[in-house]
Structure formats: C-alpha cells, structure tokens
Amino acid sequence: MSGQLRDVASELAGLLWREHTVYRDRAGGVVIRGEHVQRWISLASGGGRDEVLVRAGRILEGGTTAPARTEAVVHLSAGTGALATVCRRLLSETAATPTAPPRGGGRGGGGRRTPRGRAVSRGRHTSPASWVVVAAVVAVVGLYVATVAGWI
Template sequence: MSAQLRETASELAGLLWREHTVYRERAGGVVIRGEHVQRWISLSPAGGRDEVLVRAGRILDGGTTAPARSEAVARLSAGSGELAAVCRRLLSETAVTPTAVPRGRRGGQRKPRGRAATRGRHTSLASWGVVAAVVAVIGLYVASATGRI
C-alpha cells in the first residue's frame, strides 16, 4: 500500500501546488509540503484497505510543522480529483482557523512605538537623574557615617 500511497501523493501534489516536496514519514505515510503556502498534507493508511487518513496543517516560521488542524478519511479508489477536493477543503479549514499573533525578534516582545522606537535601548535623561540622586543619597550616608558632615 505504501507504493500506491506514494504514487497517489505525487499525483495529488501536482494538482494542489506547483511547488511541493513529497516525502515518506517514519510511520509509513506520505507528506506533501507546500513551503510557499506554509501548509502540509499527510496521507496515511486508515482502518480499511482502500481508506486513507488525510490530515492538513501549517508550516511554522522555522520550517517545522505544526500539529494537524483538520483531518478526514477518504477512499484511494475515488481518484486523485476527489482526493484533491478533500485536501482543498481541509486546507481551507486550516487557513480559516485563527493563528497566533506573530512574535517579534525578542521572543514575544513588541517594539515600542513613537520616539522610543527610534532611539533603541539608550538610557533616557530621567533615568540618569534617578541614578545621580541615588548616588548622592549614598554619598550623604557615607559622609554622615564617617563624620565629615
């Protein structure tokens, strides 16, 4: 069945996307990756002889695959046209589900807006004032402790 699954996946990949990668999974299924659309389709043997489990999911920014968002069972004997229709439905369900908010370069922190965004991480004048006040208080404490005041 794995040879038939691989052949069907190759035909299906050509129907779904111009740019694609087809490879075999460890469990015996076949994956079709569409990097340009950030989606993947998986075909794996289901309970019946002629049945295949079709799963669809997203490809994350780093190239790893997110867990399947939708799945269906289809018949291999139905032909690649009907199988492509099932895949398109699953892919559309995958696209409709809400996605996570994209993160910034620092793992979730967003860049502040306004003037602070253009200055970067420089210390502001108010921060320097606070530092100077703390140093002055420490200096007064040390001076009073040594008896110089």
C-alpha cells in the same frame, strides 16, 4: 499500501501546488509540503484497506510543522480528483482557523524569533557591563606594559 500512497501523493501534489516536496514520514505515511503557501498535507493508511487518513496543517516560521488542524478519511477508489477536492477543503479550513498569538518573551512582547524560539535582540549590541570589562582589560594590559618598560 505505502508504494501506492507514494504514487497517489505525487499525483496529488501536482494537482494541489506547482511547487511542492513529497517525502515519507517516520510513521510510514507520505507528506506533501507547499512551502510557498505555508501548508502541508499528510496521507497515511486508514482503518480500511482502501482508506487513507488525510491531515492538513501549517508550516511555521523556521520550517517546522504545526500539528494537524483538520483531518478526514477518504476512499482511494474515489480517485485522485475526489482526493484533491477533500485536500483543498481541508487546506481552506486550515487557512480559516485563527492562529494563536505569538508568545511574549523578554522586553516588548513578540518581535522576531529564531527557528528555535529565542527572541532576536535589537538595539544596543554591547551592554555597559561589557564596556566595563573591556576597559578593565585595557587598564591591566597598560599597567603591565608600563611596569615592563620601567615607567612605574
């Protein structure tokens, strides 16, 4: 079944998107990623012999995938065209569902985030405390040079 899934997924990917990536997931299913549309489709063997569980979801900022938002079971005997129709419906439902607002973090709430979810700082790069440390280091080095030179 997994070899058949890979063949079906490759053909389906060509019908859905011009730009796509097809790969096998850990569970033995096949995933089709459309980076340019920020969506993914997953095909896994369903309960029956000729059935495929199709899931659709979003690709989040940073390239990680969100959990599936919609899913359906399709018979492979229906053909790739019918499978593509179901996938398009699932993708449109995925696009229509609202996303959760970005989690607020730090000052000012949202803002840009790194792929691991940390807020990207804006504004000042060096804090006043850092300038105090730099000034103290310069003073200690200056005092050392003055004592070695015999000025003090």
